[in-house]
Every structure is written in C-alpha cells, then in structure tokens.
Amino acid sequence: MNPLQPICQRGKRVLTTTQLAEAFGTEAKIINRNFQRNADRYVQGKHYFALSGEELREFKGSRQFDDSLKFTSILYLWTEKGAWLHAKSLNTEQAWDAYERLVDEYYTIKEDLVPLSKDQALVTVLRTTADLMEDTQTIKAEQHKIRKLIYEIDHKIEEHITLSSGEQRRVQKGIAQKVYELESNPEYRSKLFRELHREIKDRFGVASYKDIKRKELQSALHYIENWFPRKVS
Known part of the structure; x- marks a missing residue:
C-alpha cells in the first residue's frame, strides 16, 4: 500500500471512498453499494462524514483532488470504524489485510x-x-x-487500558497452540489463523487482538482455548 496523505475531519483520520476502494482492492461503486445496502449500520460522525455544500467546497479548496471529484455533490469520508464495516462487507483476504495495515500505518492516532x-x-x-x-x-x-x-x-x-506486550504474547501463544492443536497440515493452518483472528475481532469488537482491553484478557484466553472453526477443512 502506497503511503497515504493524512486527511483529518473533525479530529479523526479519514479516507475518501476512492482511497478506501483502492486499498481494499475493489471499486468505489462496490463500496457505495455496500454502504447503501447496510445504511442502517452506519452512523454519521462515527463511521463516516458526508460533506456537502459550503463544507464540501471548503474541503476541496484546501486539498488537491483528482478530476473525478470535481463535480461530486456529496463526499463521503470513512473513519477507521467505517473502514472496518466495509472490510466486513467485502470479507476478502485482501480487504482484511489492507484494513490491518490501515490501522497500523494510517488510522492509528492514540488520542486517548x-x-x-x-x-x-x-x-x-x-x-x-x-x-x-x-x-x-x-x-x-x-x-x-x-x-x-x-x-x-x-x-x-x-x-x-489495552494489553501489554507480555499479555499480547500470551494471546499470540494461545492462538498458535489452538491452531496447531486443531490442524497438523501446514497448508491449512494459515486459514485457521486468519479465521480465529477474525472471530476474536468480532467477539471483542476490536480492530486487532492488540486492542483487547486488559480486563478482558482472561475472557479472551478462555475464548481461544474453547474455539473451534465453523468448518474444519
């Protein structure tokens, strides 16, 4: 993924629909279609910002954009949480990998x-x-x-407070132990690793296992210990 020029809106890092689509290896129209189909799940100010009118003109005027946005009447800017919902809708390896990189390299602003x-x-x-x-x-x-x-x-x-580096290693070790316990064939282990990581994110509502709250460490370890894939290959 090429380095992204930071865009901030109301104190949050955001991406345009075009940037998000390119990062996820898809097209802007698919991002828009997924948004329209699941509009009730998206909250303005939390998952996205919709700019129009004077606010949009000021935004365009302060930045260099390509001609494709020249006649845009509404510009959607996606926050980290909005990007997570789009990755979940696409549910492709490329989208999840790109989302992980966006969190690590672009969205992460530890304001708290x-x-x-x-x-x-x-x-x-x-x-x-x-x-x-x-x-x-x-x-x-x-x-x-x-x-x-x-x-x-x-x-x-x-x-x-999220997990310390030592606690993160405990979670990593627990994940590895579980995957090796379930699958002896190295060819299928990577699939189980991705599936378990994805379900941990869904279970604890985080972008990465590193963001699990320290108070939930034991719950996370117990969840991993008792986890089984939905379909074992």
Missing part, C-alpha cells in the same frame, strides 16, 4: 493516551494530598471525596 496520562498524574497528586491531610472530621470528609474521585479515575483508566 494524553488524557489517560493526565488522569494517572492526577491520581498520584490526589493520593499524595490525601495521605498528607490531618486526621480531623472536616478533612476526613474531604479525604472521602478525594478517594471517591480516585476510584472513579482508576475505573476510567481501567476501561481504556
């Missing part, structure tokens, strides 16, 4: 790392403040409020 880092710093400050407070009734009440806030922030952080 900054607020999490600030939250963690705030937790440290709050804990230090709570420990230094004197033991009085008024201050005890303040300590209670602070510790409640610490709990809420800790819970928020826990909700966003």
Whole structure:
C-alpha cells in the first residue's frame, strides 16, 4: 500500500471512498453499494462524514483532488470504524489485510493516551494530598471525596487500558497452540489463523487482538482455548 496523505475531519483520520476502494482492492461503486445496502449500520460522525455544500467546497479548496471529484455533490469520508464495516462487507483476504495495515500505518492516532496520562498524574497528586491531610472530621470528609474521585479515575483508566506486550504474547501463544492443536497440515493452518483472528475481532469488537482491553484478557484466553472453526477443512 502506497503511503497515504493524512486527511483529518473533525479530529479523526479519514479516507475518501476512492482511497478506501483502492486499498481494499475493489471499486468505489462496490463500496457505495455496500454502504447503501447496510445504511442502517452506519452512523454519521462515527463511521463516516458526508460533506456537502459550503463544507464540501471548503474541503476541496484546501486539498488537491483528482478530476473525478470535481463535480461530486456529496463526499463521503470513512473513519477507521467505517473502514472496518466495509472490510466486513467485502470479507476478502485482501480487504482484511489492507484494513490491518490501515490501522497500523494510517488510522492509528492514540488520542486517548494524553488524557489517560493526565488522569494517572492526577491520581498520584490526589493520593499524595490525601495521605498528607490531618486526621480531623472536616478533612476526613474531604479525604472521602478525594478517594471517591480516585476510584472513579482508576475505573476510567481501567476501561481504556489495552494489553501489554507480555499479555499480547500470551494471546499470540494461545492462538498458535489452538491452531496447531486443531490442524497438523501446514497448508491449512494459515486459514485457521486468519479465521480465529477474525472471530476474536468480532467477539471483542476490536480492530486487532492488540486492542483487547486488559480486563478482558482472561475472557479472551478462555475464548481461544474453547474455539473451534465453523468448518474444519
């Protein structure tokens, strides 16, 4: 896949329909057709942005586009989640491989790392403040409020933390063990690897097993341990 010039819309990385079709090895009309057939699954602002009128004119004016978009009245820009739905509709190896590369090389903007880092710093400050407070009734009440806030922030952080590198290796090892347990023929193992990876993404609603939440690690390992392909070749 050739390097893509980053396009951002409302703080999110996006791709035009033409760019997405080229990446997935298909045609723009097929992307549009899949969208029309499954329109109820797509949410504007989450899966795509539809630009028209003055917003579209400003967007075109700020970028160099090919002539095929010159007379476009509505321009669709696809977010990472929108690209995932299109990959699921196409369900081809090329589309899934291209989607993985887009996530790793284009869409990935870890915007949530900054607020999490600030939250963690705030937790440290709050804990230090709570420990230094004197033991009085008024201050005890303040300590209670602070510790409640610490709990809420800790819970928020826990909700966003994904697997560490060591935990990712545990998942990889579990996947490999399961595939080798099910299939001795190397010719068919790659198919099982792709199928299991795909079903893990669907089961946990992630773009890659690396994005599984740490709190769901045991559930993921249990799922892998008990997984069987829908149809064993």
